[in-house]
Amino acid sequence: MKNKFLAYALLIFIGSIGLINFSFSQHSGGEEILRCEIPQGFIYKSFYLSSSGMKGIIFLQHQPDRLYSDLSIFEVFDADNNMLLSKVLDSGWGFRGFTPDNKLILSKGQADYLSEIKIIDMQGKELISIPEVGSRRLVFDLYGRDLAVAAFDYDAAYLPSVVYDLASGKEKFRLGPVPLPKSNKNKEGNFYWTGTRIFLPIGKDNLFLWGIGATILLQKYDGPGYIWKINDIGGNISEGKLLNEEYLAVSYFVPERKYKEGLAIIRWRYGQIVFRMENYIVNNKREKNLPVLSVDMLHLDENNNLFFLQDDGRVHIFHFKKENKTWDENLMTTHEYRLGKTIAAGKGRPQVIKGTIYYAEEEDGQVVIRRIKLN
Amino acid sequence: MRGSIKLKVLLIGFFSFLFALLANRNSEGAVYAFEICTLRTSTMECIDGTNNFSTTQYYWDCVMYFGYIYDGEGTGSNGGGESNGGGDADDPGGGGEIIYPDLDKNNDKVLDCYQDLMRIANNSLVITSGFRTTERPNHDGIDIGSTPDRDACYGQIVFSVCEGVVKSIYFSDEGGWTVTFMDDNGNAWGICHLLNNPKSDSSVNLYEGKRVHPGITPVGQCDSTGSSCRGPHIHLSLKINGSYADPTGYVSGC
Numbered sequence: 212m213k214n215k216f217l218a219y220a221l222l223i224f225i226g227s228i229g230l231i232n233f234s235f236s237q238h239s240g241g242e243e244i245l246r247c248e249i250p251q252g253f254i255y256k257s258f259y260l261s262s263s264g265m266k267g268i269i270f271l272q273h274q275p276d277r278l279y280s281d282l283s284i285f286e287v288f289d290a291d292n293n294m295l296l297s298k299v300l301d302s303g304w305g306f307r308g309f310t311p312d313n314k315l316i317l318s319k320g321q322a323d324y325l326s327e328i329k330i331i332d333m334q335g336k337e338l339i340s341i342p343e344v345g346s347r348r349l350v351f352d353l354y355g356r357d358l359a360v361a362a363f364d365y366d367a368a369y370l371p372s373v374v375y376d377l378a379s380g381k382e383k384f385r386l387g388p389v390p391l392p393k394s395n396k397n398k399e400g401n402f403y404w405t406g407t408r409i410f411l412p413i414g415k416d417n418l419f420l421w422g423i424g425a426t427i428l429l430q431k432y433d434g435p436g437y438i439w440k441i442n443d444i445g446g447n448i449s450e451g452k453l454l455n456e457e458y459l460a461v462s463y464f465v466p467e468r469k470y471k472e473g474l475a476i477i478r479w480r481y482g483q484i485v486f487r488m489e490n491y492i493v494n495n496k497r498e499k500n501l502p503v504l505s506v507d508m509l510h511l512d513e514n515n516n517l518f519f520l521q522d523d524g525r526v527h528i529f530h531f532k533k534e535n536k537t538w539d540e541n542l543m544t545t546h547e548y549r550l551g552k553t554i555a556a557g558k559g560r561p562q563v564i565k566g567t568i569y570y571a572e573e574e575d576g577q578v579v580i581r582r583i584k585l586n
Numbered sequence: 587m588r589g590s591i592k593l594k595v596l597l598i599g600f601f602s603f604l605f606a607l608l609a610n611r612n613s614e615g616a617v618y619a620f621e622i623c624t625l626r627t628s629t630m631e632c633i634d635g636t637n638n639f640s641t642t643q644y645y646w647d648c649v650m651y652f653g654y655i656y657d658g659e660g661t662g663s664n665g666g667g668e669s670n671g672g673g674d675a676d677d678p679g680g681g682g683e684i685i686y687p688d689l690d691k692n693n694d695k696v697l698d699c700y701q702d703l704m705r706i707a708n709n710s711l712v713i714t715s716g717f718r719t720t721e722r723p724n725h726d727g728i729d730i731g732s733t734p735d736r737d738a739c740y741g742q743i744v745f746s747v748c749e750g751v752v753k754s755i756y757f758s759d760e761g762g763w764t765v766t767f768m769d770d771n772g773n774a775w776g777i778c779h780l781l782n783n784p785k786s787d788s789s790v791n792l793y794e795g796k797r798v799h800p801g802i803t804p805v806g807q808c809d810s811t812g813s814s815c816r817g818p819h820i821h822l823s824l825k826i827n828g829s830y831a832d833p834t835g836y837v838s839g840c
Contacts, residue, residue, distance in 0.1 A: 257813050271816055278714055278729060278815050279722070303724070305813055307759050322761045322778040322812055322821035324726040324830070346776075348758065364754050364766065365774040369828030405753075405794075449794055450756065466751075466795025495791040503786045507757060522782045559813075560757065 240549045241568070241583035245292050248577055250284055255578045257559030258571045259308035264290030267315070268571075268578055269306050279303075279321065287315070287333070295333055310377070312355030314338060330358075330377065339380040345370065352414025353453060359412045359419075362387060367407035367423075374412050374419070374432065384432035386410070389423065409451035409461065413479075420459060420479060422448040427461065429482060439482030445473050445489070453479065454511040462506045469493055474504040476517070476538070488540045501540065502527040512566025512585060520563055524550040526585065548583055689801035695749040695770040699840030700730055700833075702801035703745055703820070704808060709738045713839070714819055717832040726830035727776070727823030739808040740781075740818035743789060746798035746805050747775050747822060747837060755784050755792060761821065762811020767798060775833075778821040780806030 245266055249255050253270035260266055266288045272280035285306035287296040300306065300317070303326075307316040310330060319327045325344035331337050339358075346366055350359040358377050362370040367389050374384040389407055409422025417432040425444055428437040446463035449472075454460050459479035465471040469491045476486040491498045502508070502519040510518055515531035517538055526546045529538040550561050550570045561570040568583045689702050697703065701711050715722060715729035732739035748769035755765050761778035768774055784792035790804040798805065808818050824833040 254816065256816065269813060275817075278731070278810070278817050278819055280816065303722075305760075307813065318760065319724070320760060321722070321725055321815065322727060323758070323764060323776050323823055324724060325760065326724045365768070365825065366828070447794075449754070464794050470793060470795070472793065492791075492793060503783070505783070505785055508783070508786075521786055523786075 241570070241581035243579055243581050244569075245288060245580040246574075246577050247286065247288070249573070253284060255571075255573050256283070258562075258569075258578070258580060259306070259559075260562050260564055260569055261309035261313045262311060262564060263313050265295070265309060265313060266292075266580060267306055267308060268580075296335075298335070307349075310355045310358075311351050311353060312377075314355070314377075316349070318344075320344070339375060339377060341375065347372070350411060352412040353456060354414040356414040357383065357412035359410055361407075361410035363407055363410070364405065372407070372410045384417075384419075386421070405447040405449075408448040411451060411453055411459070413453075420451065420453075422451050422461065424448070425463065427451070427477070427482075429479065441477070441482055441484070444475055444484075445487070446471060450506045452506040452509065454509070458485075458511060458515075460506040460509050462504055472504045474506070474509070486537045499540075501543070510563040510566070514566070516566070516585075518566075518585060520561060520568060522560075524548045526568070528585065546585075687801070690749065694836060695800070696836040697745075697747050697800035698837065700747075700822070700837045701840055703730060703747060703822075704732070704739065704742045706732050706738050706742050709733060709735055713834070717834065727778075727821050728833050729819050729821050731817065731819035736817055739820075742808045743804045744777060744780065744806045744808055744820055745801045746803040747777065747800060747833075748773075748798065749800055750775075750798060752792055752794050752796045752798060752805070754794060757783070757811075759813045762809065762813075763806065765792065765805050767805075774825040776821075776823040776825075777805060778823070779808070779810050779812050779815065779819060781809035781811065782807065 247268065250270055252273055254273045256269045256271045258266060258268045268286050270284045270286075272282040274280050279302060281302045283300045283305055285296075285298055285300065286294060289295050303321070304317055304319045307318045307328075310316060315331050315333070317329045317331060318325050323346045325346075327340065327342050328344055328349065329337055330339045341360060344360050347360045347362045347370060350361045351357070356377060358375045359372055360375070361372045367387055369388050371385045371387045373382055375381065376383045387407070405424060407421070407423045409420055409427065411420040413419060417434070418438070419430055419432065421428050421430055425442070425447055427441045427444055427448070429439050430437045444461055444463050446465040449462040449464055451459060451461045454476075457478060457480075459477045461475045461477060463473045463475070470493070471489055471491055473487065473489040475484050477484050488501060488504060490501050490504060502521065508519045508521060510520065512518065517529040517531070519527045521527075524547055526548060528544045528546070529540065530542060530544075531538060548568065550568070559571055561568050563569070566585050568585065569580060571578055571580045573579075689697055689699070691698055700713075704711060709732040711730050712733040713728050714731045715725055717728055718725060732742075746767065748767050750767050750769035753766040753768045753774065755763075757763050761776075763780035763783060764776060764778045765780065765784055766774060766776045781787075784790050784806045787807065790806055792805055796803075808820055810816055810818050812821070822833050824831045824836065
């Protein structure tokens with residue numbers, strides 16, 4: 212009897228902790244910001260947004276028996292929804308969004324291989340063309356000054372990461388290839404070296420961030436050594452992303468018996484780790500009630516609140532504590548938003564700009580872009 | 587007699603120490619350090635009294651790095667087997683031996699038949715676009731979809747193509763959700779156009795460093811999340827020594 216009473220008391224206590232630290236709310240759809248017709252004979256594919264509020268929408272020629280259409284159209288609208296551009300592209304070429312300073316990115320290629328990229332202005336003038344990008348990824352700085360064609364992971368052992376000056380179109384810096392250390396091979400020729408996982412041009416003072424193995428450095432294109440180095444962030448780096456002019460987010464993992472995934476927020480100018488969250492996966496279950504600690508899903512709003520946007524429309528928010536300039540993993544709020552079938556139909560991921568989620572849906576032959584402002 | 591006991595104690599002590607050392611290595615993992623040097627140039631202005639000229643100096647800029655090395659084996663509960671047929675029982679927990687179907691009979695660490703990449707009722711898999719065809723010379727992989735119902739592929743579990751480890755999981759505009767693998771021969775595989783983030787997709791529960799088995803470990807769901815294609819399918823690519831190769835050289839239609 213006494214044991215039963217204690218068990219109930221314990222349950223109530225645990226439940227009340229959950230209520231204090233975890234709040235959950237559901238929300239309906241967002242506010243409509245653009246509605247446009249799908250061109251006759253085409254289907255809607257995806258959308259992009261620029262930092263200045265422009266919207267770009269991609270339509271593919273409707274050819275039900277083909278995986279890749281012969282033609283695509285992309286339309287660009289300004290912040291007031293005036294159409295600025297409607298352009299037809301040949302097969303293989305596609306519109307891939309906006310640069311940070313609102314230029315247009317076009318690419319030729321499929322899946323994990325790009326044979327060429329071009330950046331054009333709104334008048335269609337070509338500003339830069341880069342051939343043989345391959346499976347390297349495009350990384351812009353925050354201001355749109357530098358573009359890195361960055362080789363990560365396996366590619367970094369065979370291809371260089373190259374930085375281009377977007378104003379002149381000229382190559383500015385190259386790093387690598389970075390060969391895999393030979394000592395990683397075991398007797399069976401079986402190895403697992405993560406290699407380069409972060410290559411982020413800053414866009415000021417010739418600075419760039421480089422993450423390799425478990426090490427992160429701030430370096431200069433033209434200077435020796437490094438400005439700061441974190442020898443071991445806590446595990447193998449998975450990905451890194453500049454959240455704003457102050458913070459860099461890095462996700463990492465240690466593939467041990469108890470698989471550890473982690474996230475660190477770093478004041479990138481100083482190499483100072485200001486926040487860290489870690490979780491363990493055992494038997495495919497995460498021990499703590501935290502989102503997947505992936506920087507891909509991580510954003511920062513104008514008040515420095517951290518939020519993770521999941522594909523299913525759930526948003527996990529960690530509010531910024533101004534007094535000590537950090538966050539608390541125990542104070543997470545979760546909101547669920549209806550984002551339509553944007554992901555499930557392979558029709559463009561929701562995008563996040565300055566704490567606002569944008570998503571697109573098809574309705575009666577039209578594409579509708581909606582936004583949800585996070586509180 | 588006493589000497590023999592001493593020897594036994596010494597031997598037991600030595601082997602206990604060795605065992606503790608090995609056990610510690612396994613539980614803590616191995617941290618490696620290595621040095622990478624970058625060739626840099628520095629330009630210097632020189633004044634010799636009559637002429638001004640610049641000279642270039644080349645130098646090696648070396649930095650020490652650290653990393654956790656994982657050899658793809660011995661991750662205990664995370665590296666255990668998965669049940670056959672899409673279930674996800676990573677750790678048998680001592681509850682009995684898991685018997686895998688032999689989907690790599692030639693033991694080349696790659697799935698024998700691409701038909702085992704997805705199992706779709708009343709449908710089979712077909713290569714819908716080949717490697718570097720005349721029509722698509724830059725198509726550096728193969729597209730695989732379902733037939734006769736092309737849409738039947740949508741949302742179906744995709745299984746690993748190789749015996750190896752998950753290298754990376756990321757989203758790109760062209761490839762949508764993509765998973766890359768390192769097989770046990772050191773070759774890199776990629777699967778593109780997956781539905782949802784495989785890290786948060788509860789039907790696959792994928793993470794970097796996870797051990798995968800050909801045709802057995804779920805790695806994602808079929809879709810068309812890349813920005814230039816439509817209709818559910820997966821794109822399968824292979825890189826050997828940094829260059830793309832035709833996957834059908836390893837995995838056939840059977």
